[in-house]
Amino acid sequence: MCGIVGYIGKRDAVPILMEGLQRLEYRGYxxxxxxxxxxxxxxxxxKLGKLRELRNSLEETxxxxxxxxxxxxxxxxxxxxxxxxxxxxxxxxDLCLVHNGIIENYQELKKQLxxxxxxxxxQTDTEIVAxxxxxxxxxxxxxxxxxxxxxxxxxxxxxxxHKDEPGVLVAARCGSPLIIGxxxxxxxxxxxxxxxxxxxxxxxxxxxxEVAKLTSEGVIVTDLxxxxxxxxxxxxxxxxxxxxxxGYPHFMLKEINEQxxxxxxxxxxxIAKSGDNVVLDDMNxxxxxxxxxxxxxxxxxxxxxxxxxxxxxxxxEHTRIPVEVDIASxxxxxxxxxxxxxxxxxxxxxxxETADTLASIREAQRQGVKVVSIVNVVGSTIxxxxxxxxxxxxxxxxxxxSTKAYTSQVTAFYxxxxxxxxxxxxxxxxxxxxxxxxLQTVPGMIEEILKDQDVILExxxxxxxxxxxxxxxxxxxxxxxxxxxxxLKEISYIHAEGYGAGEMKHGPxxxxxxxxxxxxxxxxxxxxxxxxxxxxxxxxxxxxxxAVATRGDxxxxxxxxxxxxxxxxxEMFSPLxxxxxxxxxxxxxxxxxxxxxxxxxxxxxxxTVE
Ligand code: M6R
Numbered sequence: 001m002c003g004i005v006g007y008i009g010k011r012d013a014v015p016i017l018m019e020g021l022q023r024l025e026y027r028g029y030x031x032x033x034x035x036x037x038x039x040x041x042x043x044x045x046x047k048l049g050k051l052r053e054l055r056n057s058l059e060e061t062x063x064x065x066x067x068x069x070x071x072x073x074x075x076x077x078x079x080x081x082x083x084x085x086x087x088x089x090x091x092x093x094d095l096c097l098v099h100n101g102i103i104e105n106y107q108e109l110k111k112q113l114x115x116x117x118x119x120x121x122x123q124t125d126t127e128i129v130a131x132x133x134x135x136x137x138x139x140x141x142x143x144x145x146x147x148x149x150x151x152x153x154x155x156x157x158x159x160x161x162h163k164d165e166p167g168v169l170v171a172a173r174c175g176s177p178l179i180i181g182x183x184x185x186x187x188x189x190x191x192x193x194x195x196x197x198x199x200x201x202x203x204x205x206x207x208x209x210e211v212a213k214l215t216s217e218g219v220i221v222t223d224l225x226x227x228x229x230x231x232x233x234x235x236x237x238x239x240x241x242x243x244x245x246x247g248y249p250h251f252m253l254k255e256i257n258e259q260x261x262x263x264x265x266x267x268x269x270x271i272a273k274s275g276d277n278v279v280l281d282d283m284n285x286x287x288x289x290x291x292x293x294x295x296x297x298x299x300x301x302x303x304x305x306x307x308x309x310x311x312x313x314x315x316x317e318h319t320r321i322p323v324e325v326d327i328a329s330x331x332x333x334x335x336x337x338x339x340x341x342x343x344x345x346x347x348x349x350x351x352x353e354t355a356d357t358l359a360s361i362r363e364a365q366r367q368g369v370k371v372v373s374i375v376n377v378v379g380s381t382i383x384x385x386x387x388x389x390x391x392x393x394x395x396x397x398x399x400x401x402s403t404k405a406y407t408s409q410v411t412a413f414y415x416x417x418x419x420x421x422x423x424x425x426x427x428x429x430x431x432x433x434x435x436x437x438x439l440q441t442v443p444g445m446i447e448e449i450l451k452d453q454d455v456i457l458e459x460x461x462x463x464x465x466x467x468x469x470x471x472x473x474x475x476x477x478x479x480x481x482x483x484x485x486x487x488l489k490e491i492s493y494i495h496a497e498g499y500g501a502g503e504m505k506h507g508p509x510x511x512x513x514x515x516x517x518x519x520x521x522x523x524x525x526x527x528x529x530x531x532x533x534x535x536x537x538x539x540x541x542x543x544x545x546x547a548v549a550t551r552g553d554x555x556x557x558x559x560x561x562x563x564x565x566x567x568x569x570x571e572m573f574s575p576l577x578x579x580x581x582x583x584x585x586x587x588x589x590x591x592x593x594x595x596x597x598x599x600x601x602x603x604x605x606x607x608t609v610e
Pocket of ligand 1: 301302303304348349351352353354357400401402403486605606
């Protein structure tokens with residue numbers, strides 16, 4: 001996830017670009033860059049690090065001119081570095097562009113363009129678009145971009161400029177957000193409304209597959225074939241703070257709502273064209289080595305540990321490789337048995353900087369064991385030090401309570417499981433195709449869950465004064481119960497415990513009384529009947545039952561005080577759906593109790609000390 005901006009008009013572009021990029025820094029912040037066209041020249045400036053590095057450089061040596069594009073980067077392909085940061089230019093340096101998204105077929109296109117003589121400087125997928133536009137450029141930038149995009153697969157939001165066309169800014173969108181701001185004798189592009197709110201409140205939303213030509217006089221929007229689209233101008237009346245949160249009152253709620261997109265992005269480019277296998281680009285461990293793995297040890301902390309437990313269930317079921325899941329702070333101080341060549345350590349981390357997780361992978365590597373990490377932040381220490389990486393594509397997570405990072409980590413485990421199962425022959429081609437097809441239905445189902453929060457709001461109102469809560473689940477949804485309890489503790493300060501429901505009779509049942517909300521994950525699964533028995537035991541002791549159940553399950557209403565329904569899905573994938581109402585329950589409880597949702601007391605987003 002990156003942020004892009006662009007300006008065309010009579011004013012100097014740079015101050016407008018910098019103001020916009022500052023508003024978009026929440027979308028990514030490992031490097032930034034800008035380009036300005038003026039006097040028949042194209043000047044590009046890029047800086048590694050926070051936006052202030054670019055600002056300082058532009059203040060020291062300004063780039064004057066009324067046409068410009070800017071970018072703040074959140075790396076997806078290629079480490080954070082000056083070369084990999086945007087804008088990216090073609091061979092001649094006559095044109096350049098900024099990009100947010102992932103060009104899925106970039107390797108194929110790169111080979112082709114290299115064979116045609118194009119010279120690449122970065123490791124990014126973005127640079128291929130600049131060379132493609134160069135290839136098709138015949139004096140009309142708008143037409144060249146339209147043509148180039150016909151060759152591209154994947155997601156993009158683009159801003160493109162050419163030194164010979166100082167009056168034209170070209171923008172395009174497919175799968176990544178992009179808006180056009182309409183001013184008086186000037187136009188803007190941006191990834192998001194906050195970036196241009198100071199300049200204009202009149203906005204055109206580009207749709208997927210649309211390309212726009214902006215001049216100071218106006219905007220023309222077409223499809224990739226050049227057919228003109230009839231676009232509506234929308235007036236925005238959010239204030240700047242609301243706009244940064246895309247109109248949501250909190251980052252946590254925004255991030256919960258981003259999960260359909262995040263899961264789609266995590267899957268993007270990773271499902272083989274045949275539909276029956278997974279492509280993992282940054283593994284850096286050979287298939288031969290992976291075939292020799294006899295045991296997997298997953299290490300992580302907090303929410304990432306819960307994702308690891310879901311990973312264990314699916315890996316053991318589908319690959320028949322034994323899996324151990326350990327809390328990193330325990331792993332690093334016990335004397336783990338690690339066998340080089342036969343054991344694989346997997347770490348899971350949003351930040352890639354968690355001290356205990358980092359120490360654990362270093363210990364594993366010291367003992368000669370390879371490490372594959374599921375990481376969100378590209379270029380983070382754990383990403384750099386691991387032998388292989390599976391990047392989640394969650395984008396920056398600002399809310400301290402992890403939401404979209406969790407579901408993207410679980411999604412990455414599905415990909416890894418299918419990859420390993422195909423390698424060791426435990427997952428057939430037919431089965432992989434079936435699993436991958438079902439996995440791709442998850443984002444749409446989450447969209448459905450997000451639409452109806454009535455029961456969740458009713459529960460938050462009913463239990464906002466609770467001093468304690470219990471979360472129960474079994475099998476794949478045992479970690480869902482742990483995660484539900486952690487979320488509630490973190491942001492509403494209510495004491496909560498997550499348990500495997502079968503453990504209830506071994507202690508926690510003593511807590512049950514008519515004041516205790518017990519959240520039971522009772523979706524249709526192999527353990528459904530067992531869950532219903534546990535629910536009856538709670539009811540018999542006057543406990544208040546909130547059931548998360550499968551839509552259409554009428555019977556569950558007889559046993560529960562409240563029923564939150566989610567769509568029907570295979571048990572294996574149900575943790576992705578179950579996570580969402582549990583996150584929303586914690587969110588609405590915290591709001592009802594007046595808590596600071598995005599920055600709960602005593603917590604830090606990234607725990608870089610022991
Ligand atoms: O950055 P990481 O994924 O390594 O962080 C691990 C935990 O600190 C993190 O998941 C924490 O538990 C969250 N605040 C939970 O919402």
